Amino acid sequence: MSISSRTRSKLNQRESISLFLNLPEGVHDEIFLKLPAKSILVSWCVCKLFCNLLSKPNFIKNHSNRTNQSKTSNPKLLFTQIQSSGGKPPLIYSMPIDYSSIPSAPPSDGALLINYPFEFLGSCNGLICLRIFSIDRANFHKEFISATKFCILNPLTREFKEFKRPEESYSNVSVSYGFGYDSNIDDYKLVMISDCEKGACCKIDVYTVKSDSWSSIQGTVKFSCLSGEGYNGVFFNGCLHWFGSIGSHETSSEVIFSFDISNEIVVNMPLPKDIMLPTDYTGEVTKNVGVWGDCIGLAIFWDPVRIDVWVMQEYGVKESWIRKYTTTRLPARLQLQEIPFWKPQWCFNNGEILVDCGRQILLYEPKTGRVTLVVIRDITMGRSRESYVESIVSLGSGTYLEKPITDGVMKNSQ
Numbered sequence: 001m002s003i004s005s006r007t008r009s010k011l012n013q014r015e016s017i018s019l020f021l022n023l024p025e026g027v028h029d030e031i032f033l034k035l036p037a038k039s040i041l042v043s044w045c046v047c048k049l050f051c052n053l054l055s056k057p058n059f060i061k062n063h064s065n066r067t068n069q070s071k072t073s074n075p076k077l078l079f080t081q082i083q084s085s086g087g088k089p090p091l092i093y094s095m096p097i098d099y100s101s102i103p104s105a106p107p108s109d110g111a112l113l114i115n116y117p118f119e120f121l122g123s124c125n126g127l128i129c130l131r132i133f134s135i136d137r138a139n140f141h142k143e144f145i146s147a148t149k150f151c152i153l154n155p156l157t158r159e160f161k162e163f164k165r166p167e168e169s170y171s172n173v174s175v176s177y178g179f180g181y182d183s184n185i186d187d188y189k190l191v192m193i194s195d196c197e198k199g200a201c202c203k204i205d206v207y208t209v210k211s212d213s214w215s216s217i218q219g220t221v222k223f224s225c226l227s228g229e230g231y232n233g234v235f236f237n238g239c240l241h242w243f244g245s246i247g248s249h250e251t252s253s254e255v256i257f258s259f260d261i262s263n264e265i266v267v268n269m270p271l272p273k274d275i276m277l278p279t280d281y282t283g284e285v286t287k288n289v290g291v292w293g294d295c296i297g298l299a300i301f302w303d304p305v306r307i308d309v310w311v312m313q314e315y316g317v318k319e320s321w322i323r324k325y326t327t328t329r330l331p332a333r334l335q336l337q338e339i340p341f342w343k344p345q346w347c348f349n350n351g352e353i354l355v356d357c358g359r360q361i362l363l364y365e366p367k368t369g370r371v372t373l374v375v376i377r378d379i380t381m382g383r384s385r386e387s388y389v390e391s392i393v394s395l396g397s398g399t400y401l402e403k404p405i406t407d408g409v410m411k412n413s414q
Contacts, residue, residue, distance in 0.1 A: 230358055
């Protein structure tokens with residue numbers, strides 16, 4: 001009796017798996033650690049033994065660490081699409097950040113429908129944190145009522161976890177957000193910094209994902225900063241960073257406010273000393289924090305003259321600040337007055353940088369100072385954007401979004 005090609009293929013597959021499983025466990029890990037996250041996701045479905053091996057917390061942690069250290073990671077840009085007809089909730093698209101396709105990037109091949117308006121608060125190790133607004137259904141396109149809950153999402157595995165904000169009212173205070181990873185406990189945290197009362201010291205609320213709990217820290221200084229998209233905390237070197245000022249209006253000083261996410265302590269980092277104003281400059285100056293390559297950095301806007309980027313070459317050492325980038329060469333369609341911030345989304349190996357400036361995505365070439373608009377074909381991009389690298393990090397929630405349907409849209413599970 002002849003064996004069909006399909007049966008022969010299954011036998012060969014079983015034989016290959018059997019040979020693989022006879023290898024030492026350390027060899028298994030080393031082989032799988034070299035695979036991208038999407039291949040790991042496929043391998044989970046091969047057999048139960050693979051699923052158990054690749055679901056171990058230590059393997060997931062090591063895979064995430066190796067992905068972060070790799071110079072060949074394939075980053076993606078998560079962004080919202082503006083719906084043409086009013087009253088429709090926004091779509092989230094995920095697009096590979098492929099240098100060869102910039103500055104005219106192709107549309108993404110799928111979308112995620114979130115049934116409520118939202119704002120990206122940050123990304124870390126392939127996880128995206130969002131703030132979700134409750135709405136007045138009768139006036140959807142006119143008004144968001146309040147931000148009553150949050151969501152952490154793994155776009156690759158489609159696992160998500162929702163949680164509510166602390167019980168205290170934050171309706172009349174300024175709140176800034178940041179999302180990052182606590183390496184001491186292998187967990188993720190959302191941080192909220194708020195001014196509780198006029199003239200009072202800031203309050204810091206911390207949500208820890210695994211324990212699904214909030215804790216509060218009373219700050220010792222009065223801290224204020226800009227809030228909203230583009231000004232959320234920047235995670236780098238185990239800390240979240242915001243640009244702002246400490247002290248009262250009469251005696252305030254500008255600093256980078258740094259929150260150590262593991263030890264939950266605050267350190268104020270001084271700004272560069274040698275910041276020079278353009279000749280005869282009398283306009284406004286705005287600043288924001290970002291990660292430029294392997295350094296924490298500060299972008300400074302001399303509106304409408306130029307943009308400077310300073311980087312701290314040795315983290316925490318104030319003497320190591322240098323002015324690394326300067327540009328005045330913006331596209332004719334985009335003037336400095338239209339740029340609320342200058343946030344790096346990805347630094348390519350050739351030195352060029354994908355920059356988010358609020359209204360547009362730009363490709364910045366530091367050697368020449370040239371800036372080029374990035375256009376996503378067939379999609380009107382919204383202003384909420386976040387870059388990430390795919391990972392297999394689990395939230396332990398057991399809740400998942402549905403798979404893509406035929407029209408390319410994924411919908412929330414009920």
